[in-house]
Amino acid sequence: MPKFLIQASYTCDGTRGLLREGASGRRAVVEQVVTGLGGRVEAMYFAFGADDLVMIVDLPDSVSMAAASLTVKASGAxxxxxxxxxxxxxxxxAARREVSFRAPGA
Structure with missing residues (x-):
């Protein structure tokens, strides 16, 4: 199953929601989304700096990842x-595959 690194930063509204629900509340929501798409959460960490949340998830395919991404981004949180x-x-x-390529200007 393909793995994806997800990096996220909360908006002001999202941060207020996190403060209300707590980290374990958000973990439950993430688990529900990922398992609902047939995947699993391998790791989930909260951080500070440019990213507030870093996760590694296994999902069946890129379409599943795109579906989750679109839904989460549409929330605005x-x-x-x-x-x-x-x-x-x-x-x-990939390194064993032969690829025909000519660099620009070569």
Missing amino acids: LHTRATPLLTLDEIDE
């Missing part, structure tokens, strides 16, 4: 970034 994570074996496979 969070700004998120999702990065697909690749295994070492996947990178090894």
Whole structure:
């Protein structure tokens, strides 16, 4: 199952919601969303700095990740970034594939 790194920052409204519900309340909501899409939460951490929340989730496919992302972003409570994570074996496979490419100006 594909893994995704999710980095999020709360808006003012989202932060007020977090203060009301607490971190464990938000964890329950995240679990519900991810398992509802057939995935699982591998790790979830709150942070401070540019990101308020960092997670690694397993989801069945990119469409599931996009569905979650669209729904969360539409709430206006969070700004998120999702990065697909690749295994070492996947990178090894990619490195073995021959790709025809000409650099600009070459």
